[in-house]
Amino acid sequence: MNKWARVINVDGFPPLQEIRDECWNCGAHGNLETHHAFFGTADRENSKLLGLTVKLCPYCHRNQPYGIHGGNIELDKRLKQAAQRHVEEYFSHEFFFNIFLNDYLN
Numbered sequence: 001m002n003k004w005a006r007v008i009n010v011d012g013f014p015p016l017q018e019i020r021d022e023c024w025n026c027g028a029h030g031n032l033e034t035h036h037a038f039f040g041t042a043d044r045e046n047s048k049l050l051g052l053t054v055k056l057c058p059y060c061h062r063n064q065p066y067g068i069h070g071g072n073i074e075l076d077k078r079l080k081q082a083a084q085r086h087v088e089e090y091f092s093h094e095f096f097f098n099i100f101l102n103d104y105l106n
């Protein structure tokens with residue numbers, strides 16, 4: 001676990017996606033998969049810890065080239081930006097940057 005996430009109490013921080021029964025991207029229902037906004041070993045853990053996951057339908061998740069893991073860079077960036085904004089509104093830019101070591105809004 002990241003040292004920054006450990007020193008700050010994340011209880012009460014609202015999840016990135018409140019409505020969990022529809023695809024974050026297209027609104028489809030049923031057969032949804034959990035996607036971590038930031039992936040890769042450490043980022044995935046921190047995404048999980050901070051509730052930075054969304055539900056995606058298989059198409060938006062894995063389809064090539066429209067899915068987020070299928071090369072849809074625009075969708076990936078849009079989700080990462082939404083997640084960063086969400087964290088920064090509640091905590092701070094410094095908090096986000098020290099955990100994910102990246103600034104997706106610039």
Ligand SMILES: [Zn+2]
Pocket residue numbers: 023024025026027028056057058059060061
């Ligand atoms: Zn979808």
Ligand SMILES: [Zn+2]
Pocket residue numbers: 034035036061069
């Ligand atoms: Zn995923």
